[in-house]
Amino acid sequence: MAQRLLTSANRVSARFAFIFTLSLSCTYLCYNIIFYGGAVMTNQGYEGKRCPPSKNAGGKKLLGKLSDNNCASPDVSRSAGQRGSNEQSRPPASPGGHWADMSLRNMSVAQKYGNKKLPNALIVGVKKGGTRAVLEFIRIHPDVRALGTEPHFFDRNYDRGLDWYRELMPRTLDSQITLEKTPSYFVTREAPRRIASMSHETKLIVVVRNPVTRAISDYTQTLSKKPDIPTFEELAFKNRSLSLVDTSWNAIRIGMYILHLENWLQYFRPSQMHFVSGERLITDPAGEMGRVQDFLGLKRIITDKHFYFNRTKGFPCLKKPESSSQPRCLGKSKGRTHVQIDPEVIEQLQEFYRPFNIKFYETVGQDFKWE
Numbered sequence: 001m002a003q004r005l006l007t008s009a010n011r012v013s014a015r016f017a018f019i020f021t022l023s024l025s026c027t028y029l030c031y032n033i034i035f036y037g038g039a040v041m042t043n044q045g046y047e048g049k050r051c052p053p054s055k056n057a058g059g060k061k062l063l064g065k066l067s068d069n070n071c072a073s074p075d076v077s078r079s080a081g082q083r084g085s086n087e088q089s090r091p092p093a094s095p096g097g098h099w100a101d102m103s104l105r106n107m108s109v110a111q112k113y114g115n116k117k118l119p120n121a122l123i124v125g126v127k128k129g130g131t132r133a134v135l136e137f138i139r140i141h142p143d144v145r146a147l148g149t150e151p152h153f154f155d156r157n158y159d160r161g162l163d164w165y166r167e168l169m170p171r172t173l174d175s176q177i178t179l180e181k182t183p184s185y186f187v188t189r190e191a192p193r194r195i196a197s198m199s200h201e202t203k204l205i206v207v208v209r210n211p212v213t214r215a216i217s218d219y220t221q222t223l224s225k226k227p228d229i230p231t232f233e234e235l236a237f238k239n240r241s242l243s244l245v246d247t248s249w250n251a252i253r254i255g256m257y258i259l260h261l262e263n264w265l266q267y268f269r270p271s272q273m274h275f276v277s278g279e280r281l282i283t284d285p286a287g288e289m290g291r292v293q294d295f296l297g298l299k300r301i302i303t304d305k306h307f308y309f310n311r312t313k314g315f316p317c318l319k320k321p322e323s324s325s326q327p328r329c330l331g332k333s334k335g336r337t338h339v340q341i342d343p344e345v346i347e348q349l350q351e352f353y354r355p356f357n358i359k360f361y362e363t364v365g366q367d368f369k370w371e
């Protein structure tokens, strides 16, 4: 009897031990399910905000804040879109990721500033004619965007291709004109053909000036860089007593405008070319710029009120140039004091240029009064 009692007590304690172990195991299992599962969710939330590893992390740094938003998962960006109104106006992150977001960003830059386009107008010459003044004056116009430097595409850089050239241009809206100036185009044999092959519709501006004054200006510039060159007279004549002019000297050759113009007229209609008087540009900048605006099909916005005559400089200056409230004159290299030339030499050169000038006036239908 006593043994039976002992055996049944053992069974009870064994069952108790089994149930206890089982409940312990269950508790452990439940604990794991609850807490381990929670840890996974926490990690998922964190991973969702992390950017995927990128090979060009350096480039991403440059993208700055934009990249912080762009690398978020679609869920994260959706909840971001439900935030304040400022954030709602941002472009949503696209499933295409980083590059798709970059192109979205470019799209909004394009919407605001337009695209880079090949120029539809060029200031092609002439060197020392007043090309910088025309460029700086016309770019005040809100419908003109101009490249500040001379790209020399159609003479020195043609091999780089049109895509290279386009990339240099400022962004323009469809309503805006893209403009650049390179004065050496006017005397570059291949330039008219090359420009016409870019577009037959390109508008061409040529700023011309008395060829004798232009030659002296050109020489003054060269002399400022190379003080050891021969005198103007020595360079200008093969034989001065015979009035034999050296037409191989660039400073002389550039001023034979009609010869260069004939090359342009093989590729462009006269109506596509506009000639600015370099002299009137100084005495009446608003009048000359009025005609430039008409030629470019622009509303006459640049008027007298944009200019004042700076007595110290001896030239008209801009009262209020683009993106500044300060009045501004052109730099020191524009409007230099010319070297003194013997008046007889000037007279000889005027004689030399006369027939070229007359033919030039007839061809363009304008008398520039250089005599």
Ligand SMILES: Nc1ncnc2c1ncn2[C@@H]1O[C@H](COP(=O)(O)OS(=O)(=O)O)[C@@H](OP(=O)(O)O)[C@H]1O
Pocket: 126, 127, 128, 129, 130, 131, 132, 133, 183, 217, 218, 278, 281, 282, 315, 316, 317, 329, 330, 333, 334, 335, 336
């Ligand atoms: N507003 C104003 N301010 C200063 N200079 C003016 C202006 N308008 C025309 N000009 C004349 O422009 C001449 C320089 O011509 P370019 O700009 O065509 O020169 S360049 O070919 O780009 O080097 C420059 O020639 P130089 O006087 O011989 O220096 C000026 O006479």
